[in-house]
Amino acid sequence: MTTVTFYKGFHILVIKEKSFGRKYKMLAAVVPVLNEEKRVKKTLETLLSLPSDLIVPVINGSSDNSGSIIRQIKSPRVLPLEFIEPLGIDIPRAVGAKVALDRGATAVLFVDGDMNGNIAGNLRELVAKLWGNGADMALTDCYPGEYQASLSSLAFEVLNARTKLNKAIGLNGSIGAASPSHGPHAVSRRLLQSVPLRELAIPPVSLGLAVKKNLKIIVGTTIPHKALGSPDKDPVHSELIAQTIIGDCAEALYAFRNEKRRRIFNDVEYNGYHPQRRWDLLEDFCQGKYKNPGS
Template sequence: MIAVVMPVKDEEKRLKKTIETLLSVPSDIIIPVINGSSDNSCGIIRQVRSKRIQPLYFIEPLGIDVPRAIGAKAALDKGAAAVLFLDGDMSGDIAKNLTDLISTVYDNQADMALTNCYPGNHMARLSNLASDVLNARIRLNREIGLEEIIGAASPSHGPHAVSRRFLLSVPLREIAIPPVSLALASKYGLSVCVGTAIPHNKLGSPGKDSAHSDLIAETIIGDCIEALHVYKNTKRQRLSGSVEYLGYHSQRRWDLLDRFIAQP
């Protein structure tokens, strides 16, 4: 069984196109994890006439990346052999790329297939903020022995797919901090690779304001720092020198995630 997990929070402007894309790729179930949405996202999902759509509804926002862990638990319980993660606002024409990610895991038996969002010369066009994030990702990938294989790719950026073996090996809670799940995949000897390439501007995600971009950057940099501590079995922290990189980390609802994971 192939499952898709799609976090959804106020995505009504792009959600219909994203669902249409997902319905065109090979999968058995699509699990939208709707959390704290105040727009018509729920209504759009209810209008889709497909038995493959099996949504989960949360009144409260779950925080960044927590919906992925929620969806992973649901997919695992349903018997999924491979799980694709795609954010509800990624409305680009990427059906072929999504199929490649699924195939890399389901047919070629990789445990984690990532997207290269900076192929070719796209790295040369980065802002200073994006460069800081990319450097944090590269440092982590180098330290965990994966830089030569995946470059700067990260489960924090772009769609990716994982195997059932991955979900049974990496604690589901750690999927809520994507770089930690990547570090643990390497630590446990799982197969990690790049399954496709999609330039960032082709994902179809909306542009964000500078305040949001700063917080996202802080989140990912902090996640990479924490991931390296997990990999090295040292005390978990998000400090670089005297700077603590929190970003949106404090908004992750560990209580709701733990409660869901504990369900039989």
């Protein structure tokens, strides 16, 4: 297993683009990891049970044993990246997608490091929608109709923002309230080459821009939220996550309309964890700026 370690300066693999024909298929999985020592092993075992060619755990800001647990998994398919500093919410997706794209992946799964539910079959469905149905983004419906009646007021507020965005970009009839912000999802190589990688760090924006590129977006599977296996969040964290997603949906709508981006929804600005996103580290990574830590 090859490990790539990142500091404030970067030590990075130089990866050559693969050449491949129309029948070539390569599945990569990107796994954001922040203090997931109790859950990440099972998540990676689930991904290893799939026909995945590359699994990229993006360890960032972890102060627990997540890194050492991942490094103990002796599989050549696992390529952990480790940042000392937290990258912020969703930035690890863009980092991992960059590696997957450079390695030649034709499909990329995004699965959070704490999702240790029995979801292997669902992940297979997502990939099948890309390779078998020609989809460019296959989403998970985490709130099927029968579950929406029991939502908390906070969850309903988030779902409302997601629904309004999907309706505005012409997708409400086909994907309902599904969003790349919630649950595993898969994207095609075509999407990664059509939408700027940095936009993956604001998932609803990547959704809106994919629509503008006339890419095919569908719901690929259904996993009720509780079946994801993610731990319950404390009220403060839940509130900040909600504010982040609502703000992301607002920003996505402005981006879709080619307007100056704002994070205002119903006259309220929603930031949540958005200010903690480390765009500087993502930019340095994507531009290949690095220095050898030993130099």
